[in-house]
Amino acid sequence: MAFLSDTLSRVKPSPTIAVTTKAAELKAAGKDVIGLGAGEPDFDTPQNIKEAAKAAIDAGKTKYTAVDGIPELKKAICAKLKRDNDLDYTPAQVTIGTGGKQVLYNALMATLNAGDEVVIPAPYWVSYPDMVLLAGGEPVIAEATAATAYKLTPEALEAAITPRTKWLIFNSPSNPTGAGYTWDELKGLTDVLLRHPHVWVMSDDMYEHLVYDDFKFCTPAQVEPALYERTLTVNGVSKAYAMTGWRIGYAAGPVELIKAMGKIQSQSTSNPCSVSQWAAVEALTGPQDYIATNNALFQRRRDLVVEMLNAAEGVECPVPEGAFYVYPSIAGCIGKTSAGGAHIADDEAFATALLEEKGVAVVFGAAFGTSPCFRVSYATSDAALKEACTRIQDFCAGLR
Numbered sequence: 001m002a003f004l005s006d007t008l009s010r011v012k013p014s015p016t017i018a019v020t021t022k023a024a025e026l027k028a029a030g031k032d033v034i035g036l037g038a039g040e041p042d043f044d045t046p047q048n049i050k051e052a053a054k055a056a057i058d059a060g061k062t063k064y065t066a067v068d069g070i071p072e073l074k075k076a077i078c079a080k081l082k083r084d085n086d087l088d089y090t091p092a093q094v095t096i097g098t099g100g101k102q103v104l105y106n107a108l109m110a111t112l113n114a115g116d117e118v119v120i121p122a123p124y125w126v127s128y129p130d131m132v133l134l135a136g137g138e139p140v141i142a143e144a145t146a147a148t149a150y151k152l153t154p155e156a157l158e159a160a161i162t163p164r165t166k167w168l169i170f171n172s173p174s175n176p177t178g179a180g181y182t183w184d185e186l187k188g189l190t191d192v193l194l195r196h197p198h199v200w201v202m203s204d205d206m207y208e209h210l211v212y213d214d215f216k217f218c219t220p221a222q223v224e225p226a227l228y229e230r231t232l233t234v235n236g237v238s239k240a241y242a243m244t245g246w247r248i249g250y251a252a253g254p255v256e257l258i259k260a261m262g263k264i265q266s267q268s269t270s271n272p273c274s275v276s277q278w279a280a281v282e283a284l285t286g287p288q289d290y291i292a293t294n295n296a297l298f299q300r301r302r303d304l305v306v307e308m309l310n311a312a313e314g315v316e317c318p319v320p321e322g323a324f325y326v327y328p329s330i331a332g333c334i335g336k337t338s339a340g341g342a343h344i345a346d347d348e349a350f351a352t353a354l355l356e357e358k359g360v361a362v363v364f365g366a367a368f369g370t371s372p373c374f375r376v377s378y379a380t381s382d383a384a385l386k387e388a389c390t391r392i393q394d395f396c397a398g399l400r
């Protein structure tokens, strides 16, 4: 449509949301569908956080706040960054937005000029390349393969950097693979960045707390203090505190960048929801014990899903360190024909046939930049996971 902007034609709608919508439609039409596409915990928001929000409403904390967040939440974020990440930030170095998504978007909008490049390791979270395009930049995809458990190598990072590179977007544990970088693996990447002083790093730490088997989370500014002045550390309460609908994310970094991001927000959405901000204060400063309780459950589900998927013919599923996703390869299924007669030419065809023939909704790997694979979110009940994995095994067994 000629009326729409050229910028819009550069981006595509979120494929993960498309899968969730399609599964919901089939369900509404009476089909027996199990959705493994969700990007959110299936737990309820903890009671103490809900109570804090109710108290905020009753106390009349329902008006505009400072554009980039209330001082109480900024203080709580600084304390969190010190407690969990050993990072020193002052409230002036912190900005709060409507979810981590808005914060990432503000940072790109505030820094990218036409032609500026942003290195994005693949498999990537679906929104990174499109956000870069919306902000006028150029995504440069740096592939990580199954051979390195989908973690970017220093060599691949080095090869992706050009004089036009402005940012590396780093995400650990990763959506979609669940891969978490150890201190030494991350140090390999920060050493590369030290050699390229014009490149900044945007670290998306959204899945920080969702880690298993005693994995120790770490973040670039902590691993390489010399990068502190060119690191934006992004995080939020959505995943760890089951608060996806409350829409609170934040970032800490150099004051000038933080101010620029606030300027973008001041002319777009203004402050994030006042009540949600008070709920986030409680999330960050209140009891943290339910994170460990939830992780024990997630770890059990991860182990269940990995075992069942590895038992499916043609499927190979690595064991990830964190998040609530697994990312199996289906190289052994490509080129075959399903029991229902579908030609499995690629991972999109696999996901479509799996949904139509077995009623299991997964997101195909091409959406995340790495094929042939698919993403399973195990943020759903054990019973649903067992049933879904049994159906995937049946589907694969029927391939000829």
Ligand SMILES: Cc1ncc(COP(=O)(O)O)c(C=O)c1O
Pocket (backbone or CB within 6 Å): 039, 098, 099, 100, 101, 102, 125, 171, 174, 175, 204, 206, 236, 237, 238, 244, 247, 248, 249
């Ligand atoms: C890697 C990653 N970063 C950021 C976000 C955005 O989270 P929020 O709900 O805080 O906007 C998500 C949500 O799916 C994510 O998976």
